[in-house]
Amino acid sequence: MTYHAGRHFLQIPGPTNVPDRVLRAMDMPTMDHRGPEFQAMAKRVLSGIRTIFQTKNPVVIYPASGTGAWEAALVNTLSPGDLCLMYETGHFASLWKKLAEKLGLRTEFIAGDWRHGADAAAIGERLKKDAGHEIKAVCVVHNETSTGCVSPISDVRKAIDAAGHPALLLVDTISSLGSIDYRHDEWGVDVTVGGSQKGLMLPPGLSFNAISDKAIAASKTASLPRSYWAWDEMLTMNESGFFPFTPATNLLYGLDAAIEMLHEEGLANVFARHQRHGAATRAAVEAWGLEVLCDEPAHHSGSLTAVMMPGGQGADALRKAILTRFDMSLGAGLSKLADKIFRIGHLGDFNDLTLIGTLGGVEMGLEAGGVPYRKGGVDAAMAVLAAANAGEARQAAE
Amino acid sequence: MTYHAGRHFLQIPGPTNVPDRVLRAMDMPTMDHRGPEFQAMAKRVLSGIRTIFQTKNPVVIYPASGTGAWEAALVNTLSPGDLCLMYETGHFASLWKKLAEKLGLRTEFIAGDWRHGADAAAIGERLKKDAGHEIKAVCVVHNETSTGCVSPISDVRKAIDAAGHPALLLVDTISSLGSIDYRHDEWGVDVTVGGSQKGLMLPPGLSFNAISDKAIAASKTASLPRSYWAWDEMLTMNESGFFPFTPATNLLYGLDAAIEMLHEEGLANVFARHQRHGAATRAAVEAWGLEVLCDEPAHHSGSLTAVMMPGGQGADALRKAILTRFDMSLGAGLSKLADKIFRIGHLGDFNDLTLIGTLGGVEMGLEAGGVPYRKGGVDAAMAVLAAANAGEARQAAE
């Protein structure tokens, strides 16, 4: 082991920096998952997690990565050969599509340029043409982690309704949940897919399905084979605070703490903080003379910012130089964006000063890496932060 | 929160008591799962876990409960409608069977009385009758957690071979791995299913598939739909120390520590310790005038001991009394054994003195609960321990 002074800056767009309070909550003896103490904790968590999805409906918690919850959303609601309309927001939308195909579903992709969120109008157009209702589900990524573009989920819902189409709406919020405002009930989403390791500030290992009544109804007739991911037994057992198979007890301890913490800060403050950090980061990128990948201001993400490298410069060499010299991890460009962008995660347990350190590391890295840029990014970010409402100020000090 | 003095005795047959060293290893910042530091750790873990299964072949690690690894073993190797020959050792064998059926497999159960491990001869007989090789897999639970009976896996392999049958051999070692001698390669097992929360001394949340070449070959043609559980991409990515989706990073830290610890003690010593604790526990049960559920000495488990309640006495009232008065959790009887037995877990991070405390709690609980019994159980256990080879003695003190 070699000691590197100071904390590593984990500024990939997830997994995010896990707060001490969450880590310490997990660092406690595992308990009997069929006993009364577990039951009390599980009931609290199963109730609390609904508030994060902004739903009154049940949320299923899987001992699994987010990928598992993608699979769960599909196998519980669809039957072999069903057609899913998916939107190509980027790498993760593409992975979800591949996953659907592996499960025996048919998919149709509305092409995107990886620089915008989903186009609700295009989805509406396509649905209107589907007079026979062959399309059974519309799958959209809320915050595309590979690009930093947010899709307007509420608009997608409206487009589906306007088309009079019965398709289910399945949404991936893995990198937006607990960071960007998201309303499962109000927006009429049928299945929301979430994960533990981003805005929820936990290590990876838990994932979620928030489920509408319509989705539960669909699950009664859906015929894709399923067992681990099956909602029915899970929902039944959860009612009494238990699980059909051994849950990831210590991660649930952490989730219990994280939900409490998000409410201590207040969800509105959490969302405002992420927005502010996104704005400050984009100001820095602009000041550097670089380009933000997301090309539509309305789709800018509060969770992460993807930055395009100037011509001919490799992003991976820059990321490596920053890791080596400044002990900071940044996100790589994925698939067709490989080496063309780097991604700055500014989500989770994160504050203004850590953002300044992060942007300082990028600015010094651009210098060290010989990338053409203009100084002043950190200054621009500080100006944004200074101007911002001090909503998250530490009032306790008063 | 209410403080109860001293440590809770978590003597269910898993999840087991997690050692401080494992909990502390997990209580560290989550790292970039695509970076060089993670890669080094993952390579070490992926290599080390093979030694625990006693295999030179790959072991797939899932961010999932053991139930997920059951599912993985089936979906990777079988096709819809395939027939699985399963052996009814108890509750968990029955659950695995139900799971197989949910996935679209056909199953056939060799009936058992829940008081013995699998009968290798019966399996051989059945296979001999299957001239058309309709049976594609034989599924056996090594250590049936609901009964405390161990199945002779090596004999099952021999019986399959003697029958000249090509069926795959799939084995569940969830409650024996790292506790009872188990040899994936030597015994010719095709897929071994394991979990983190028993002999591996981790919290729940990881599970495993150790895979033979024959199983990998079968996976090329097996057509059950799969994505999360699919071996192919996992095996490819694992070669370079990475995973196709976000792994449960902090649980991997713990696994890294646990593997190291098992080798510090020495696997042979680990197995001997569990055997000794099983023998001591059975001596106590006998002295109490109670009956061990497992009716075949060759099948006695080193991981847990299921104890039958004397006529008319409810096991659950006893367990509740022990939990209330002595802060110890014991395992309940499951399905048809409900309220008829209680199970004492003596696996994982456990030593002679903790066993004495455990058995003392049972003995005082029998007294407190008004259960007919004879005193002397703890004494009988101490006699067994005193006689045992002091192989695990703390030599460092010399």
Add this chain to the structure above:
Amino acid sequence: MTYHAGRHFLQIPGPTNVPDRVLRAMDMPTMDHRGPEFQAMAKRVLSGIRTIFQTKNPVVIYPASGTGAWEAALVNTLSPGDLCLMYETGHFASLWKKLAEKLGLRTEFIAGDWRHGADAAAIGERLKKDAGHEIKAVCVVHNETSTGCVSPISDVRKAIDAAGHPALLLVDTISSLGSIDYRHDEWGVDVTVGGSQKGLMLPPGLSFNAISDKAIAASKTASLPRSYWAWDEMLTMNESGFFPFTPATNLLYGLDAAIEMLHEEGLANVFARHQRHGAATRAAVEAWGLEVLCDEPAHHSGSLTAVMMPGGQGADALRKAILTRFDMSLGAGLSKLADKIFRIGHLGDFNDLTLIGTLGGVEMGLEAGGVPYRKGGVDAAMAVLAAANAGEARQAAE
């Protein structure tokens, strides 16, 4: 590092087993000891610690071992050459006497046989003879950690009063505080010395002086040189929640948790639990045919039990055998009791089952070490525990 399965049994009479909740409370970032967050915590701790000493007066908290608090009690209240009347209860009383002499005090020892607590009548007799009030302080150890004998502090106070003597009463409660009922105010003690690492369930590193008004008055004229231990600046700063020099912040976090935990259990329950464990241990010793060092039933300790070895047998060889074979640490005989006794600590974060494990380790150790003894000690202890009021039962399970 070599892994030894299961938890080490730390059954010396302190430091004791630190509960996870206390360790985790300490495992948090150090904070600014001059900031508002620290202030709030310190005020809570400085108030809470009074309840443990059962005093309404201030308690000074030192970043120091208990030995430091011994020194503090003397240097704050006495002047060079002052005479201290001390009672020879055992090794620690002797150490305190030596310490007083090093500081330039004169001491007089009332001889004891190390098998009883202090004799209040003898103290009273001596004081009556001191017509000139040459004796300035009476120093008594409440629970003599080297012998397991408790001194009747209330009787000592009465004897002093009956003698009409103005001497201060200084009492060491290092191994009784938070384990054995102790009442600073009601018993009229002037300075009570305490430490963190026994009944308070913390690691070593904090120590205490609870101070009567009379002691504070004495400190105004006492002329022994002092700075680190001086009460005056400490008491002034403490009023606003701060300290004159950097406090041991993380140990204070632990103390904050420990005070809360002791009140969750209830002090009366804590004391009853220790009494029960003392009684059960003595029953075991008697059943083994061995002798408890403490020769006066009224002085028996609830914190520890010192056991005399039968003729010719070395206690240290037995302790070493138990450490080697059973991973349990027991206390050694000190100074004139070296190798003649061993001490079983049963204080702090400890419960019935852990006591049974502890006594099982001793019983198996006696067997392994070839010490003449009779079996049945653990049985005798279980009988005592079973009969005891289930006052500390885990009511939460109801």
Add this chain to the structure above:
Amino acid sequence: MTYHAGRHFLQIPGPTNVPDRVLRAMDMPTMDHRGPEFQAMAKRVLSGIRTIFQTKNPVVIYPASGTGAWEAALVNTLSPGDLCLMYETGHFASLWKKLAEKLGLRTEFIAGDWRHGADAAAIGERLKKDAGHEIKAVCVVHNETSTGCVSPISDVRKAIDAAGHPALLLVDTISSLGSIDYRHDEWGVDVTVGGSQKGLMLPPGLSFNAISDKAIAASKTASLPRSYWAWDEMLTMNESGFFPFTPATNLLYGLDAAIEMLHEEGLANVFARHQRHGAATRAAVEAWGLEVLCDEPAHHSGSLTAVMMPGGQGADALRKAILTRFDMSLGAGLSKLADKIFRIGHLGDFNDLTLIGTLGGVEMGLEAGGVPYRKGGVDAAMAVLAAANAGEARQAAE
């Protein structure tokens, strides 16, 4: 409890940010401080701590704050009424002087302006006048924590020698040890006083005396009363890895880890890192148009930088605004500097990006607090860091 997103920036000049690895090392069960496992650890620590003081002589470790080690240095080497020549570098030098007086020593202060380290020539002049060798000790603070000025200890030694004076040289390194190059042996220091909570990256609670042969010789005749602080029994017991009274076991675990970490980075790299961070901070202060308190470039500290407020502006209001808005603690001005300066701690577990975050917080705080300043401080610091030798770069990534 109220959650504040992200980590608190603890940028007082100590206690410093404790690394996870140290906190986790401390978060382990307390062990028997008279057993073989403790002994092995203690021997390693007692040997390792010498390398940090750069001495081959013994280092005494106290369970105490740094103030205690100040007292220890004096009471072990001096007798009542002895004269100490002390140098008024600032608040802490003044406190040490008061402490000496409380212990019955006489003191003489060479006046300083709190903007420079000690003047070795002035010390030499004074000693030359002391023909009768009335002065028994020269006491100097290496890094004055209240001002950020470093005293040239090697020059002081030379001045003493040049004066042919036998006085002992006692040096306080509380806020320089493990941060600024310090050489107990080479520089001929007699007693070096250190603490755990600064460059050693531990919580407060341990302090140190590194001792020359001459100091040990002096202790044989020194007659100030002492017990807790007495070296003699400590040095004797330490030889076998034990302590005369209960040590602060868990803090020793942390110290064990911290020593290992400092050597992993390499002491030369540690010192260079602190120098770089001092230089970068001063560049920021200059760019802001503010003044560094330390008026002599040769005395600039690598541990902390004290910044003078422009006329009429209160430092405490600024610090409070920064704490409230940016969750960062800065050091206050002490005694005559109260409200006139603020102090930025940049020592301990700290890296380039955290420094940028820290300076960003100050710059945004100046803006928010309405303090007259010029922008560009963070930019100036980044320029210094970018130019610096990438000596601490994370080579593991290669």
